[in-house]
Amino acid sequence: HLLESGGGLVQPGGSLTLSCGASGFTFSQDAMTWVRQAPGQGLEWVSSISATGGSTYYADSVKGRFTISRDNFKNTFYLHMTSLSAEDTAIYYCAKDSGRWGDFDYWGQGTLVTVSS
Amino acid sequence: EVVLTQSPATLSLSPGERATLSCRASQSISRFLAWYQQKPGQAPRLLIYDASERAADIPARFSGSGSGTEFTLTITSLEPEDFAVYYCQQRTYWPPLTFGGGTKVEIK
Numbered sequence: 001h002l003l004e005s006g007g008g009l010v011q012p013g014g015s016l017t018l019s020c021g022a023s024g025f026t027f028s029q030d031a032m033t034w035v036r037q038a039p040g041q042g043l044e045w046v047s048s049i050s051a052t053g054g055s056t057y058y059a060d061s062v063k064g065r066f067t068i069s070r071d072n073f074k075n076t077f078y079l080h081m082t083s084l085s086a087e088d089t090a091i092y093y094c095a096k097d098s099g100r101w102g103d104f105d106y107w108g109q110g111t112l113v114t115v116s117s
Numbered sequence: 118e119v120v121l122t123q124s125p126a127t128l129s130l131s132p133g134e135r136a137t138l139s140c141r142a143s144q145s146i147s148r149f150l151a152w153y154q155q156k157p158g159q160a161p162r163l164l165i166y167d168a169s170e171r172a173a174d175i176p177a178r179f180s181g182s183g184s185g186t187e188f189t190l191t192i193t194s195l196e197p198e199d200f201a202v203y204y205c206q207q208r209t210y211w212p213p214l215t216f217g218g219g220t221k222v223e224i225k
Contacts, residue, residue: 033214035161043153043161043204045214057212093160102208103151105172107160 001025002094007111010084014115018079020094020108028052028072031097033104034079036090036113046092049077061087084115119143119207121217129225136192138220140205145185149209152181152190155219156201164203165190192222200224 006018020032034046047068048057056068062081070077081088091112095104120143130136140150148168153161163172165181168188178193192199205217 042219043155043206043216045212045216048212048214059213098163098166100166100208102149102211102214103163103166103206104161105163107162109160 001106002096002108004092004094004108004111007092007113009114009116011117012085012115014084015080015082016084016113017081018092018094018111018113020077020079022075022077022096025096025106027075030099031101032070032077033095033097034068035093035095035104035107036088037093037110038087038090041090044090047079048097081113084113086115089113089115118213119146119210119215121205121207121215123203123205123217123220125220126218127221127223129223130195131225132195132197134195136190136195136199136222138190138192138203138222140183140188140190140217142186142188142207144210146207146209148184149207150181150183150188151206151208152179153204153206154199154201155204161204195222 001024003021033048049068053070065083067080091110093110094108096106098105122141124139150168152165155161169181180191202219202221
């Protein structure tokens, strides 16, 4: 249902854009979210976007550096990440909002972002 | 920011035993709490939403309870596939959405 792409190795200070393609549901009706998990650590909410894309929300740790966006015609949403540091190294999961605004009933398998020189 | 504290960090049990996991919120969050299960190398899976509602296709041995600041996830009789890490997550006050630190249920 959800398939992430775009992860990889990037140098500190670099940029990367993650994509999450959706299928099997009416993408344009659901808010979407990025959650990350550093190696061996717990889950951390990163960013969310409303169904229309008109509202976006960010964790303080990424505000000003990451931008979430979506293209409802392509059933895809994105996370553009800049000024990356080692602390951003994690598996990034995309997740579909359940409709209750703030919990997630479908998740992608994740894409690994490694920030290292 | 609502801080969620899960306990214990690790729970060592045998198949067939009952598991009781706790999640405490730093302020009242009504009943807007979810539980997720995560197995190694897999994405999280929604188990429980709104404190006590089972998500689709979740077996009846999983149940949730609580409101306000104290919440519990109970697995009545552990199956081999239930050994995993469990996270709670609140959606009452956000941003930021917050997760607990997780409880690992391991085989004794």
